[in-house]
Amino acid sequence: MRIWQISDLHMERDEVVSGKTFGGVPDADVAVVVGDLSDFVEDNIxxxxxxxxxxxxxxYVxxxxxxxxxxxxxxxxxxxxxxxxxGVTFLEKDVVVVGGAxxxxxxxxxxYELWAAGDDEERETLVESRLVAAQEKPDYKRIYADRPAGRLMSPWDSRRRHKETISFIRRELSRPFDGPTVVATHFxxxxxxxxxxxxxxxDQPRYLSDHxxxxxxxQPDFWLHGHTHHAVSSAGRSSPTIRVATPTRRPVSTGRSSTRSKPLEPSLPDPQDVGPRPWVPTRRVLRRPRRLRKQRSILVSWTDRNPSRRTTG
Ligand SMILES: [Fe+2]
Known part of the structure; x- marks a missing residue:
């Protein structure tokens, strides 16, 4: 199965409405969009x-x-x-079978728990301080947790939703399935x-959790995600799961200095994630390592036309 992964195009509204494209549609069996094509979800769909x-x-995640x-x-x-x-499958705490996968x-x-160390009380104190500090971020000024009551989403709400989604994923992955399994999340x-x-x-615990x-x-076959605006594809030492992220195509200022990295280069793995043969993807088609003896691949494109891009979002 060839999967075309797309995310973080961050198009302007007129671009998404006009059906802007960034090259030909590749030959693939299914497209998995992992979020943030623009700020307008119906237009994205x-x-x-x-x-x-x-x-x-x-x-569509x-x-x-x-x-x-x-x-x-x-x-x-x-x-x-x-x-x-x-004709699009919206995936938010959902499971769907497409083409046998x-x-x-x-x-x-x-x-918000990344790198939180110490005993339970120390960790909770640190997480709580992170949640308080995150309240001023744009997500918490533009997204609702209770729209009928006009209540915006708080960091505590998004953390609760995170836990609900992880529980859902864990439960679904525990069910036997005769075929490849792909987890797709934006974060x-x-x-x-x-x-x-x-x-x-x-600031990274707001963007990324450690699972x-x-x-x-x-051990799903793939875990696809977006959000980092940084191309990465790698497998860990103790799991053959391939994690793939797609970078953004658009430089947007976040107040930080922009970073430069080439698309589709794997990031440096963390010390606990160095496999015996770190997997380096080809330029456009990411194939599963031969040692895993499976015929599946991820196709990543339409992601980067500019080496300068914002870091996350
Ligand atoms: Fe994002």
Whole structure:
């Protein structure tokens, strides 16, 4: 199975509405969009319906930008129905089988627990301080947790949603399935997905959670994600799961100095994630290592036309 992974195009509204493309649609069996094509989720789904769906099935995982102006609870059913009406499968705490492969996932958010050390009380104190500090971030000013009451999503809400989604993924992956399993989330789940210069950065727990133990325990074939705007593909020592992230195509200022990295180069693995044969992808088609003896591949394109890009989002 060839999977075309797309994410973080961060198009302007006129671009997504006009059906802007970034090259030819590749030959693949299914497209997995892992969020943030633009800030307008219905337009993003329409874009998938018009640009991609005529060529292949589309599984659409929302990103944080997809949820701007939306509610993380009360709008999900409507978005699922909206997508279904356009031939697109919306995946938010959902599972779907396409072409004999099982796709499990959702937006995910983060648990703010990355690098939190110490005893339980010390960790909770640190996490609580991170949640308090995150309240001023844009996601918490533009996304609702209770839209009928006009209540915006708080960091505590997104953390709760993260835990709900991880529990869902764990439960679904525990079910036997005769075929490949792909987990697709917008948020990343492994420190190996970080750009090396952000290892230890105090802001990263908002972007990324560490679920190594879940990956090792459940061993899905692939875990696809976006959000980091940094191309990475790697497998760990104790799990053959291949984690793949797609970079963004657009430089957007976050107030940080921009970073430069070439697309589709693997990030430096963290010390606990150095496999016996670190896997280096080819330029465009990411193939599973031969040692795993499986004929599946991930195709990543339409992601980067500019070496300068924002770091995460
Ligand atoms: Fe994002």
């Amino acid at each position: 329409d874009w998938c319906s018009r640009v991609v769906r005529p060529k292949m099935p589309v599984v 929302p990103g944080n930008h997809d949820m701007y102006g939306k509610c993380i609870y009360s709008d999900i059913d409507d978005l699922r129905a909206f997508a279904a009406g356009r 099982r796709f499990v996932g959702g937006l995910l958010w983060s648990n 990343p789940v492994h420190v190996g997905s970080l750009q090396p210069q952000y290892v230890g950065d105090h 190594c133990s879940l990956i090792e325990e459940t």
